[in-house]
Structures are given as C-alpha cells and as structure tokens.
Amino acid sequence: MGGTSSKLPKDLLSEYQELTFLTKQEILLAHKIFSELQGGENGPYSSRVSMQKILTLPELKANPFRKRLCHVFSTSDMKDGSLNFEDFLDLLSAFSDSATLEIKSHYAFRIFDFDDDGTLDARDLEKLVNCLTGETDNTRLTAEEMRQLISNILEESDIDKDGTVNLSEFQHVISRSPDFVSSFKIVL
Amino acid sequence: MQEKRQEKQQRLQQGGALTGWGLWRLNVHRSLKRLKEDGMDVLSSLQLWRADIHLIEGMFGTGILSYFSFLRFLVLLNFIMFLLMFVFVMLPMIITSHSAHNVTYSSSSNGNHTHTHTHTHLSVTHTHSHTHHSVRHTHTPLRYTHTSLSAAGFKRKLIQDEDRFQSFCNKVFAGWDFCITNENAARLKQSSLLYELKMDLEEERIKRKMANRTRGEKCRIYALRAALNLFVMAVLVACFYCIYMATVFSQRKQAEDQKSNFLLELVVEYLPSIVITLANFITPLIFNLIINFEDYSPAFEIRFTLMRCVFMRLASIGVLLFSLWDQITSCRNSGCPCGYNHQLYPCWETHIGQEMYKLVIFDFLIIAAVIIFVEFPRKIIVNYCDCGLVKWWGQQEFAIPQNVLEIVYGQTICWIGTFYCPLLPAINTVKYILVFYLKKVSLVTNCRPATRPFRASSSNFFFLVVLLIGLALASVPVIVSIAEIRSSRACGPFMSYNTSWEVVPRVVSQLPPSLCSFLQALASEAFAVSFFVITCLGMFYVIALAGAHKRVIEHLRDQLAMVSLHMMMMIASVLSDHFLISVQQKL
Numbered sequence: 001m002g003g004t005s006s007k008l009p010k011d012l013l014s015e016y017q018e019l020t021f022l023t024k025q026e027i028l029l030a031h032k033i034f035s036e037l038q039g040g041e042n043g044p045y046s047s048r049v050s051m052q053k054i055l056t057l058p059e060l061k062a063n064p065f066r067k068r069l070c071h072v073f074s075t076s077d078m079k080d081g082s083l084n085f086e087d088f089l090d091l092l093s094a095f096s097d098s099a100t101l102e103i104k105s106h107y108a109f110r111i112f113d114f115d116d117d118g119t120l121d122a123r124d125l126e127k128l129v130n131c132l133t134g135e136t137d138n139t140r141l142t143a144e145e146m147r148q149l150i151s152n153i154l155e156e157s158d159i160d161k162d163g164t165v166n167l168s169e170f171q172h173v174i175s176r177s178p179d180f181v182s183s184f185k186i187v188l
Numbered sequence: 189m190q191e192k193r194q195e196k197q198q199r200l201q202q203g204g205a206l207t208g209w210g211l212w213r214l215n216v217h218r219s220l221k222r223l224k225e226d227g228m229d230v231l232s233s234l235q236l237w238r239a240d241i242h243l244i245e246g247m248f249g250t251g252i253l254s255y256f257s258f259l260r261f262l263v264l265l266n267f268i269m270f271l272l273m274f275v276f277v278m279l280p281m282i283i284t285s286h287s288a289h290n291v292t293y294s295s296s297s298n299g300n301h302t303h304t305h306t307h308t309h310l311s312v313t314h315t316h317s318h319t320h321h322s323v324r325h326t327h328t329p330l331r332y333t334h335t336s337l338s339a340a341g342f343k344r345k346l347i348q349d350e351d352r353f354q355s356f357c358n359k360v361f362a363g364w365d366f367c368i369t370n371e372n373a374a375r376l377k378q379s380s381l382l383y384e385l386k387m388d389l390e391e392e393r394i395k396r397k398m399a400n401r402t403r404g405e406k407c408r409i410y411a412l413r414a415a416l417n418l419f420v421m422a423v424l425v426a427c428f429y430c431i432y433m434a435t436v437f438s439q440r441k442q443a444e445d446q447k448s449n450f451l452l453e454l455v456v457e458y459l460p461s462i463v464i465t466l467a468n469f470i471t472p473l474i475f476n477l478i479i480n481f482e483d484y485s486p487a488f489e490i491r492f493t494l495m496r497c498v499f500m501r502l503a504s505i506g507v508l509l510f511s512l513w514d515q516i517t518s519c520r521n522s523g524c525p526c527g528y529n530h531q532l533y534p535c536w537e538t539h540i541g542q543e544m545y546k547l548v549i550f551d552f553l554i555i556a557a558v559i560i561f562v563e564f565p566r567k568i569i570v571n572y573c574d575c576g577l578v579k580w581w582g583q584q585e586f587a588i589p590q591n592v593l594e595i596v597y598g599q600t601i602c603w604i605g606t607f608y609c610p611l612l613p614a615i616n617t618v619k620y621i622l623v624f625y626l627k628k629v630s631l632v633t634n635c636r637p638a639t640r641p642f643r644a645s646s647s648n649f650f651f652l653v654v655l656l657i658g659l660a661l662a663s664v665p666v667i668v669s670i671a672e673i674r675s676s677r678a679c680g681p682f683m684s685y686n687t688s689w690e691v692v693p694r695v696v697s698q699l700p701p702s703l704c705s706f707l708q709a710l711a712s713e714a715f716a717v718s719f720f721v722i723t724c725l726g727m728f729y730v731i732a733l734a735g736a737h738k739r740v741i742e743h744l745r746d747q748l749a750m751v752s753l754h755m756m757m758m759i760a761s762v763l764s765d766h767f768l769i770s771v772q773q774k775l
Contacts, residue, residue, distance in 0.1 A: 017222070018196075019193065019196065023225045023226075024222075024225075024226075059369055061369070062368055062369060062371045062373070063368075064364065064374070064378070086190070087189070089189065090189055095366060108361065112361070129360060131364075132360065132363055132378065132382075132385075133378055133379075134375070134378040134379070139379065139382055141382070141385065141389075145385075145386065145389050148389055149356065149385060149389060152392070153357055153360060156356055156357045159748050159749065161749050170361070173357045173361065174362070176358075177358040177362045178358070179362040180361065180362035183363070183364065183365045183366060183367070184362070184366055185366055185367055186366050186367070187242075
C-alpha cells in the first residue's frame with residue numbers, strides 16, 4: 001500500500017478532541033490505523049470499512065465480543081457492522097482511560113444485550129457466559145451450573161425482581177464492581 | 189458522532205451566542221485542559237518500563253501486571269530512600285571528611301577477617317559523621333507516606349468488599365479483560381474464567397453442605413483442625429530453633445577466626461541466610477499438604493495458606509534479629525558492663541548492617557539461581573520430553589503471591605538494614621531492577637498464566653498490606669535498638685551518647701525556645717491521650733455512619749421491590765376491570 005496518507009485537518013482534529021475522550025495523540029494514531037485498514041484511500045471520514053477488516057485489528061482479534069462491538073458502534077443503515085472513522089473514534093473513546101463510568105456501563109449494557117431488546121434476560125446472560133468461557137463444548141458450564149449461575153446473578157442484580165436486568169440495575173451493579181474500569185479498556 | 193454533533197449544536201443554540209468574555213473564558217478553559225492532557229502524556233511516556241509493562245499486560249492480563257507495577261513502585265521507593273540517605277548522610281560526611289575531625293575507632297582483630305568484612309567495615313557505607321542525627325527525619329516521612337498510601341487502599345477495599353454478594357456479577361460483567369491482544373492469552377483467560385466460575389459455584393454448594401453438618405462431624409473436624417494447627421506450630425518452632433542455632437554457630441565460628449577452606453568459610457558466614465531460605469522453601473510445601481486435610485472452603489484455603497507463608501517469612505527475619513541481639517548483649521559473665529559484648533562486637537551496628545547486607549545479596553543470588561537453574565531447564569524438559577511424570581509436572585506457572593512475598597521479604601530486610609548501612613537502598617534498587625528484567629524474561633519464555641486467577645483490584649490492597657506488615661516488623665527491631673541498646677563506643681556517630689535515641693532530645697534542646705516548648709507539648713501525655721481519644725471517636729462515627737447507610741440501602745431496595753409488585757398488581761387490576769367493562773358492554 002504505497003501512496004501518501006491523507007492528513008487529518010486541524011479543525012476536524014479539534015472537533016474530535018472536544019466530542020470524544022481521546023487525546024490528540026490517540027486521535028492521530030487512530031487515524032493512521034484506520035487509513036491503513038482502508039488501504040490508503042482518500043476521504044476516510046464518511047466511508048465505511050467492512051466488519052471483516054475491522055476484526056483483523058490486533059486489539060479486537062482475540063476479543064470474544066468483537067462482533068458485538070462492531071454492531072453496537074456501527075451507524076450503518078444496512079446493520080452490517082461496518083464502521084466509518086467517526087464510529088471508530090466513538091468506539092475508542094468509550095474504551096479510553098478517561099471515559100466516565102456511566103459511558104462505559106452504558107456501552108457495556110448494549111454490548112451484552114445480544115438480542116437488542118433493551119434488557120438482559122436469561123438468554124442474554126447465557127450467551128454472555130458462553131462468550132466468557134469459550135465457544136467449544138468442553139469449555140462450557142454444564143446446564144445445571146449455568147442455571148445456578150444465572151439465578152445467582154439475577155439474585156444479586158435484579159432489584160425489581162422481574163427476571164431481567166435493565167440498564168439502571170446494570171449500572172448500579174457496575175458501580176459497585178471494582179474491576180470494571182480497569183478491564184473495560186482498549187489502548188491502541 | 190453525529191448525535192454528539194447535533195447535541196452540541198442544540199446546546200449552543202439554547203445557550204445563545206456567547207459574549208466576548210464568556211467565549212474567552214471557554215477558550216482558556218479548553219486550552220488549559222488540552223495543556224493538562226499533553227502534560228499527562230509526557231509524564232506517562234517518562235514512566236519507567238512503560239513498554240515492557242504494556243507487553244506483559246497484553247500477554248498475561250492485569251493480574252500479573254499488578255505484580256510488575258508493584259515491583260516498579262518498590263524500585264522507585266528504594267531510589268527515593270537512597271537519594272534521601274545520600275543527601276542527608278553521605279554528602280555531609282564526604283564534605284566534612286575533607287576537613288580534619290577526630291573520629292577514631294579501633295578496629296579490633298575480630299572485625300576484618302573475610303572479604304565482606306574488610307570491605308564493609310572501612311568503606312563509606314559505615315563511617316558516619318556528626319551530622320548523622322538528621323537521618324532520623326528521613327525515616328519518619330517515608331513511613332508516613334507509606335502508611336497513608338496503604339490507608340487509602342484499605343478504605344477503598346473496605347467499601348467495595350462490603351457485599352460478598354457482588355462476586356458473581358463482578359466476575360461475569362467485568363470478567364473479560366479488554367486489554368488482552370494475544371490469542372493464546374485470550375484462550376487462557378477464557379479457561380481461567382471457566383475455572384473460577386466453576387470454583388465459585390462449587391464453593392457455594394460446599395457452603396450449603398457445611399451448613400447442614402451434624403454435630404458429631406463438627407466435633408471431629410474441629411479436633412482435626414486443632415491437631416493440625418499444633419503440628420504447624422511445631423514445624424514453625426523447629427524452623428525458628430534451627431535458624432537460632434545456625435546464627436549462634438555462625439557468629440561463634442566467625443569470632444574464632446580460624447583460617448580454613450575458603451568455601452567452608454563462606455558457607456559458615458552465610459549459614460543463617462541458607463537456613464532461612466531452606467525453611468522458606470520447605471514450609472509452603474508442608475502448608476499446602478496440610479490444608480487439604482482441614483476441610484475449609486477453597487477460597488479460605490488459599491487465603492489461610494498465604495497467611496501462614498507470610499507469617500513464616502517475616503517471623504524468620506524476626507528470629508534472626510532476636511538471635512543476633514542475644515549474641516550481642518550476652519557476655520561470658522552475667523551482665524555486660526557496657527550493655528553489649530564489647531570484646532566480640534566493638535561496632536555492633538556495623539555487624540547488624542553486614543548481616544542484613546549478606547541476606548540481601550544471598551536473596552538475590554537465590555532468585556537468579558532458581559530462574560536460571562530451575563525454570564529454564566524445566567521449560568526445555570517439558571518441551572522435549574514426553575513421559576507421564578514430566579507432563580504431570582507441567583510448565584511453570586507464575587505464582588503471584590509467592591513472588592510478591594519474595595520481594596516484600598527483600599524490602600523488609602532492606603528497611604531493617606538501612607539505619608545501619610546507608611547504601612543498602614541503593615543496592616536494593618539495583619537488585620530490584622535486575623530482578624525485574626530476570627522475572628520478565630522468565631515470564632515471557634517459560635511461564636503460563638496461573639490457573640488460579642488473581643484479582644487485579646484486590647491484589648494492590650494485598651500487596652500493600654503485606655508491605656505494611658513488613659514495615660511494621662522492620663521498625664520494631666530498629667526502634668528497640670535505637671532506644672534500648674547501648675550504642676557502640678568504638679565507632680559511629682553516637683559514641684558519646686548512651687543510646688542512639690539520646691541525640692533527639694539533645695538536638696531539640698538546642699533549638700530556639702519557642703520551637704522547643706512546642707515540640708515538648710506535642711510529645712507530652714496530655715496531647716497524646718486526647719489525640720488518641722479524638723481519633724477513636726472519629727473512627728466510631730464513621731463506622732456508625734456506614735452502618736446507617738447500609739440499613740437505608742436495604743430499606744430502599746425492599747421498597748423498590750414492593751413498588752414494582754404494586755405496579756404489576758395495579759396493572760393487572762386495571763386490565764381485569766377493562767375486561768369486565770367490555771364484557772358488560774357486549775352483553
């Protein structure tokens with residue numbers, strides 16, 4: 001991929017600095033990486049990169065939630081998980097060091113909501129646990145253990161006892177969790 | 189991003205056009221924020237070993253990262269201590285050694301018989317000058333900063349550990365480390381999460397089973413536990429006795445000053461260190477074996493074994509110091525005229541400094557030897573040999589608690605020895621830098637991550653607690669020796685004083701009278717007692733407040749459940765009314 005990389009204009013750079021939690025260095029690095037993904041084409045601000053190409057990034061390759069990440073941050077009309085540069089910046093901003101707990105927990109909720117219905121029910125939780133432990137048969141919990149685990153989670157987090165975890169219950173649980181902020185982080 | 193732009197436009201429109209003054213203030217605020225961000229960027233790029241630690245984080249996750257961050261923290265701590273020591277102790281000494289001053293000390297024939305002795309006795313590490321009393325002030329600020337750091341960590345851990353009920357949600361919602369970039373590491377993280385969840389679920393089942401134990405079973409288990417604890421204490425007492433005998437033997441052999449084989453001499457000199465290292469190697473194996481019979485829940489087993497290992501490590505240093513003290517203050521006839529054995533130990537402070545220095549060096553040699561002669565061959569054997577025994581032994585695991593105990597042990601020895609040997613922090617800094625690189629190389633080439641995952645959040649608290657215990661242990665012998673034991677007459681800056689502590693009152697009395705009376709008021713009993721009472725009151729108030737808040741939270745939670753139940757009942761009743769009305773209308 002030869003060719004000159006297009007530089008980010010200063011006014012766009014300062015606008016991105018205002019609208020995201022990223023520093024100038026991080027935005028420039030993201031721009032460089034995104035241009036490489038596009039193969040050096042011009043005008044990266046609105047054109048989209050397909051999900052397969054995004055998933056080749058080293059930061060996302062090993063992540064079991066990578067497809068959900070692309071779906072959540074994608075603003076494409078075709079709902080195919082493709083990201084443009086601004087979506088990419090949104091993703092990095094939500095996962096940066098300086099993002100607030102509310103932003104992170106909001107996006108975490110959307111990522112864990114596999115069926116996109118606005119609540120985490122037992123099926124979502126089961127898929128979540130399977131993502132965490134591995135997709136093959138011998139790396140899953142048994143059905144009995146899964147049932148016990150899901151009932152424990154609902155007992156801890158479901159305050160209004162309706163069998164699902166909604167956004168505010170999720171945010172309440174996350175606020176008491178000491179590991180969340182340090183693990184919900186992606187650094188390029 | 190589009191939504192953020194629209195929201196920004198909306199907000200600007202609602203706010204109206206900013207006047208010149210408001211616009212200027214906003215711009216200043218923005219540029220200050222950007223300046224601060226750039227400053228933080230520069231500072232973080234100057235951070236020691238940033239690239240190495242980032243690599244480790246990507247490969248092994250945040251658990252092992254916390255160990256290396258802790259090691260980096262200790263390197264910086266030692267470096268700062270070295271700088272303070274250098275500025276307050278050695279610089280004045282070097283400056284005044286050019287001017288004539290009559291510090292005489294008689295080096296007796298016992299003092300210089302081996303290579304280490306000659307080096308340490310006469311070098312700048314041990315000659316003090318009259319301005320040495322300022323070193324007192326370097327210890328206390330360091331100790332205050334350390335205690336305040338650990339107090340902050342303790343407070344956070346106490347608040348966040350309040351609900352043990354949160355553990356499942358924490359593991360599932362915050363379980364995945366998004367920093368992991370290596371596919372191998374991701375697979376290992378998944379298997380460790382699986383293991384952790386299975387363990388927690390099993391522990392819950394065991395707890396339920398334990399609650400249903402019969403009385404006969406409980407008696408049997410308690411009796412077994414008491415017997416095993418007695419056995420553990422017997423093992424500990426045996427180890428301490430071995431250390432005591434080894435120290436006594438080593439001191440006596442050195443005092444005899446018989447020229448013999450160089451290797452034998454070396455072994456005799458380092459005998460206490462060898463015995464301590466052996467004891468610290470064998471006892472964790474015994475503890476791991478015993479805990480299987482005591483029938484505790486798995487999480488408690490880990491914690492209890494760790495506590496025993498911590499106690500063993502730190503108590504062995506205590507026993508060594510006690511045996512040294514015993515040797516120093518015991519004379520052939522009953523009672524020593526000078527308060528210490530001035531024939532064998534004319535400069536006893538130097539002697540203690542030497543023992544600590546030997547321990548530090550030996551500790552480093554053991555760490556290097558284990559890495560080179562055990563871990564690398566193990567990796568080679570496991571890779572190329574295929575027999576069953578080798579497969580069961582498996583690849584090396586990076587056991588975080590044991591490694592942390594190792595470096596805290598080294599740091600405790602350094603703290604004890606710093607008062608007697610001012611260059612010890614510098615030696616320790618160099619040692620920990622080398623240990624960092626050795627451990628990193630060993631980790632990357634030989635190890636797989638621990639199957640028992642180590643929580644990153646609670647680990648910082650655990651490290652600081654163990655370090656604090658080490659600090660407390662280190663300060664006890666130093667304080668006792670400053671306050672109680674007669675300082676040596678032959679060398680050192682405290683020659684003319686009875687005990688080393690006497691320097692402080694004498695210096696304070698030389699200060700201007702107002703400052704003097706202020707300091708005396710601070711040290712008086714009235715102030716101390718009232719300060720203590722106020723602190724206790726403050727603590728009780730905070731505890732009561734926490735309890736009250738917890739009760740309010742429970743109450744609100746119940747109310748919330750009740751409200752949603754009421755809502756559902758209301759909806760059900762409205763729907764049923766609606767249904768009845770529509771049926772009536774049809775009829």
